[in-house]
Amino acid sequence: MLEELERVRVLVGDVILSDTFAENIVPSYLRDGVMAYPSRQGKALRPALLLWCCGLYGGAIEGAVKVAAGLEVYHNWTLVHDDIIDDDATRRGEPSAHVLLREYCPPGSHAHAKTDQDVAVRFGRDMAILAGDIQQAWANNLVIDSRRDGVSPDVLLSILSRLNSYVNPLLISGEALDVAYEREAVGALSAPEIENMLNLKTAVLFRFAAESGAMIGLNERDHTHELVQRVGDFAESAALSFQLKDDLLGMLGAESELGKPVGSDLRRGKHTPLFVTALSKLSGADHDFFLSCYGNTAISQDDVVRIIALLHDCGAVRTVTERVMELLGQAKDILAMCPANRYREHLIAWTDYLAARTY
Numbered sequence: 001m002l003e004e005l006e007r008v009r010v011l012v013g014d015v016i017l018s019d020t021f022a023e024n025i026v027p028s029y030l031r032d033g034v035m036a037y038p039s040r041q042g043k044a045l046r047p048a049l050l051l052w053c054c055g056l057y058g059g060a061i062e063g064a065v066k067v068a069a070g071l072e073v074y075h076n077w078t079l080v081h082d083d084i085i086d087d088d089a090t091r092r093g094e095p096s097a098h099v100l101l102r103e104y105c106p107p108g109s110h111a112h113a114k115t116d117q118d119v120a121v122r123f124g125r126d127m128a129i130l131a132g133d134i135q136q137a138w139a140n141n142l143v144i145d146s147r148r149d150g151v152s153p154d155v156l157l158s159i160l161s162r163l164n165s166y167v168n169p170l171l172i173s174g175e176a177l178d179v180a181y182e183r184e185a186v187g188a189l190s191a192p193e194i195e196n197m198l199n200l201k202t203a204v205l206f207r208f209a210a211e212s213g214a215m216i217g218l219n220e221r222d223h224t225h226e227l228v229q230r231v232g233d234f235a236e237s238a239a240l241s242f243q244l245k246d247d248l249l250g251m252l253g254a255e256s257e258l259g260k261p262v263g264s265d266l267r268r269g270k271h272t273p274l275f276v277t278a279l280s281k282l283s284g285a286d287h288d289f290f291l292s293c294y295g296n297t298a299i300s301q302d303d304v305v306r307i308i309a310l311l312h313d314c315g316a317v318r319t320v321t322e323r324v325m326e327l328l329g330q331a332k333d334i335l336a337m338c339p340a341n342r343y344r345e346h347l348i349a350w351t352d353y354l355a356a357r358t359y
Contacts, residue, residue, distance in 0.1 A: 004346055005353070008051060008068075009044035015069040021138045029104035033097050033131035034138070037076040040092045045242070046206060047072050048350060050213035053231045055343035059217025063149040067159065067216065070142030071209055074163070077135035078171065078205075080128055085179060086268070090261075098128035140164075151216055158221040159212045167208045174200025181271045186294060187280075191273045198243045199236065206239030207232045234334040234347075241327035242354050244320055247272040249357075251308055252317070263304035269295025273323070278316035286310055328355050 016038045025031040047068035051061040082088075083096040090096055102124025105116075143160055147153050177197040181189060210231040211223050220228060250265045251274065265272055275294065282290055293299045293307055311317050331351050338344050 002353070005044060005048055005350070008048040009041055011065060012044055012047045012069045012072055013038075013041045015065055015142075016073060019069070019138075019142065021141055022134075025134060027104075029101060030127055030131060030134075032104075033080075033101045033127055034134050036094075036097050036100055036131075037079055037091060038073060038135075040094060042072070042075075042092065044072065045350070045354075046075055046209045049206060049235060049347075050209040052343045052346045052350070053210045053213030053235075054217040055213075056231065056338055056341065056347065057214055057217030057227060058339075059213070059219075060150075063146065063151050064213060064216045066142050066146040066149060067151065067156075067212060068209075070139040070146075071205075071212070073135050073142060074139035074167075075205060077132040077139070078175075080132035080135065082175065084125055084128055085175070086264075088264070096128075097131055098124040100124070101127040101131070152219055152221070154221045155215050155219060158223065159215060162208065162211075162223055167204055170200050170204045174198070174202070174204070177201075178270075182269060184271065186269075186291060187276070189271050189276060191276050194271055194273050194276060195240060199240060202243040203236045203239035206235040206242070210235035230334060230337065234331050234338075237327045237331040237334070238351055238354055241324045241331070244273060244324050244327070245354060245357065247274050248317065248320055248324075251304075251311060263299075263301075263307070266293060266304065266307060267295070267297045267299060274311065274316055274320050277319050278311055278314055281314040281316055281319075282310065286314070324355060328352075 022031050022034050025034060050068045050071055051064055054064045055061045079091060080097045083091055084098050088096050089099050094100075102120040104127070105120040105123040140160060140163070143156060143163070146156055174197055178201055181194070181197065211228050214228045214231045215221065215223060215225075218225065218227060222228070223232075247265065250272075251263060253262060266275070278290060279287070290307060290310060293303050328351055332348065335344060335347055335351070338347075
């Protein structure tokens, strides 16, 4: 499956990197910011989902490649803005967009600034916000461009409408809840509340990918069509499992593979099902130690290691892992009702990859 996923990654990456949309962006460093994440090319999970759902229903995936590329660029703008909000310094093992762009801050007199560094930090953040804004327009343009590859204009219009009227507000609402939840007291949120936020923040875009691929494959403009909804339901279950696994890896993965610091969610006091579950299971000195680390940016790596041991020992890791497997089982049950062809096999393998990945 990794071979097939790599084919999609290269195919979509070539479309993105050969596109001329960014050529007229000035200043040049803003263009660099727009191209930074697309150039690094992620795992292509969402584009693969779109293309394989298209093929699942008999569509020619070649015609859907630009829509898949648009989806990937769209995902990138959410990462750019997410990294600003989370103040993450790295993305895919390299400087995040706002960190990269602060290096381009022009020299000058800043009488009202505390330090030149303050000016550079704000400059980088502001430019990264603008880069993400441009990526949204670029994503829309790539979808529109798919009309040249034989995709019905009616289908493309429906896909674009859903991207802007459904995905955008719900996804941003999920991010807003994520930010707001960080101000909630420890233990104030339940696992179902957090799962709902994750559905908005993550699953909505996966669902859109699957449904868009199915709409192109079926030449169907109605996203409520039974077959379109079926793969949407599949993708939603798989996406929630993906995010829960992501939270696990954020504590249990290797920093060299993740491309971001292990334990950053703990230091920021992020509400995740893993931490909520741990809080409900820990007691006494272990519970107190967890609380002393939760949201504490000054904890040591030794503290993180001890927390990881507690997450295992109290059963929180097992509980969340079982939820991941439950969701993946639901996803596979839905796939079993879909046409039996090589694209269904790709989607089954894609689902298994979500469960087994280490980064």
